Amino acid sequence: MTWSEWAFDLPLGLSLLWLAWKLLRSEDLFRAAVLFIAFGLLMALAWVRLNAVDIALAEAAIGAGITGALFLSALRHMGEEQRNEELGEVNADRGKIGGSSAAPFISLLVLILTVFLGWAVLSLSHPIPSFQSDVFSNLERSGVSNPVTAVLLNFRGYDTLLEIAVLFLAFLGVWSLGEVDTPDRVRQEEPFLTALVRILLPTMLVTAGYLLWVGAHAPGGAFQAGAVLASAGILLVLMRARFVSALAGWRFRVSLVLGLSFFAVVAIGCVMMGGQLLEYPEKRAGLLILLIETFAVLSIGVTLLCLFVGGRPSIRDRGTEVHGKGEGGSFAS
Numbered sequence: 001m002t003w004s005e006w007a008f009d010l011p012l013g014l015s016l017l018w019l020a021w022k023l024l025r026s027e028d029l030f031r032a033a034v035l036f037i038a039f040g041l042l043m044a045l046a047w048v049r050l051n052a053v054d055i056a057l058a059e060a061a062i063g064a065g066i067t068g069a070l071f072l073s074a075l076r077h078m079g080e081e082q083r084n085e086e087l088g089e090v091n092a093d094r095g096k097i098g099g100s101s102a103a104p105f106i107s108l109l110v111l112i113l114t115v116f117l118g119w120a121v122l123s124l125s126h127p128i129p130s131f132q133s134d135v136f137s138n139l140e141r142s143g144v145s146n147p148v149t150a151v152l153l154n155f156r157g158y159d160t161l162l163e164i165a166v167l168f169l170a171f172l173g174v175w176s177l178g179e180v181d182t183p184d185r186v187r188q189e190e191p192f193l194t195a196l197v198r199i200l201l202p203t204m205l206v207t208a209g210y211l212l213w214v215g216a217h218a219p220g221g222a223f224q225a226g227a228v229l230a231s232a233g234i235l236l237v238l239m240r241a242r243f244v245s246a247l248a249g250w251r252f253r254v255s256l257v258l259g260l261s262f263f264a265v266v267a268i269g270c271v272m273m274g275g276q277l278l279e280y281p282e283k284r285a286g287l288l289i290l291l292i293e294t295f296a297v298l299s300i301g302v303t304l305l306c307l308f309v310g311g312r313p314s315i316r317d318r319g320t321e322v323h324g325k326g327e328g329g330s331f332a333s
Contacts, residue, residue, distance in 0.1 A: 013046070043063065061224050142154040230301045258299050
C-alpha cells in the first residue's frame with residue numbers, strides 16, 4: 001500500500017471503530033439510529049476499498065438505507081413513553097454491569113477474543129485457499145459473466161432461496177402483530193416533499209431496473225434493486241399516498257410470494273427434469289436467472305416496504321381509494 005492509501009484507509013478504519021463505539025454507548029435511540037446509518041455508509045465505502053463492490057451496494061442500500069429507515073420507523077411506532085421506558089431499562093442494566101465485579105471479567109474476555117481473532121487472521125496460509133479458480137473455470141456454464149451473481153444464483157442458489165424465504169417469514173411475523181393506521185392522503189402542507197418525490201421516484205425506478213439488468217455482468221442484482229424499489233415505496237409512504245392501503249390488496253400479496261414461489265418452482269423443476277436442486281439447463285441458465293431475479297426484485301421491494309409500514313395496513317378507507325381521489329389523488333393515481 002502506498003502512503004496515500006494509508007492516509008485514506010487508516011482514518012476510515014478508525015472512524016468505523018469510533019462510530020461503532022458511539023453507537024453502542026448512545027443513550028438516545030434516535031441518535032443511535034442515525035449513527036447506525038452513518039456507520040453503514042462508511043462501511044460501504046470500506047467494502048469499495050476492498051474491491052467488493054457488490055457487497056458495498058448491498059450495504060449502502062440495505063444495511064444503511066432500508067435498515068436505518070426500519071429503525072426510525074420502529075422508533076415512530078414505539079412512542080416517546082415506551083422509548084423512555086426502554087432507555088431506563090438499558091441504563092439500569094449498564095449500571096448493574098458497570099458497578100459489579102463482572103466488568104473486569106467481561107473486559108478480559110473481550111480482549112482475549114480480540115487477540116484470538118487477530119491471531120487467526122495472521123495465521124492464515126498464503127495464498128488463502130478459495131474456490132475462485134473453480135468459479136471462473138465454470139463461469140461460462142453459469143449463464144452470467146458476473147462471478148458474484150453466478151455463485152448466488154447458480155452455484156449456491158439454495159442459499160439465496162433460503163434468504164428470500166427468511167425475509168418472507170420476517171414479513172409474516174411483522175404482519176401478525178396486527179393492523180397499523182396508515183392515512184391514505186397526501187399532506188398538502190409539505191410541497192417540498194411532494195416535489196422531491198416527483199423528481200426522485202422515476203429516477204429510483206430506473207435505477208432499480210438498471211441494477212437488476214446489470215447484475216448479470218457487473219455489480220448489482222436482485223437485493224440491491226429490491227432495496228432501491230422499496231426506498232421508492234417508502235417515499236410514497238412518507239407522502240401518505242392513497243396506494244398505502246392497497247398493500248393489503250391482492251396485487252401486493254401476489255408480489256410478496258412471487259419471488260419465493262417462482263424460485264421454488266424452478267428448483268423443483270430442475271429435480272423433475274433429472275438434475276439436482278437448482279441445477280439449471282446450461283442453455284437456459286441465463287434466462288432462468290434473469291426471471292428469478294426479476295420476480296425476486298418485486299418480492300424483496302414489497303416485503304421491505306411492508307416491514308417499514310410495521311403491520312397490516314388498515315383498509316377501512318378502501319372505498320375512498322377506489323372511488324375518491326381526495327387530497328393529492330392525482331399524484332397517487
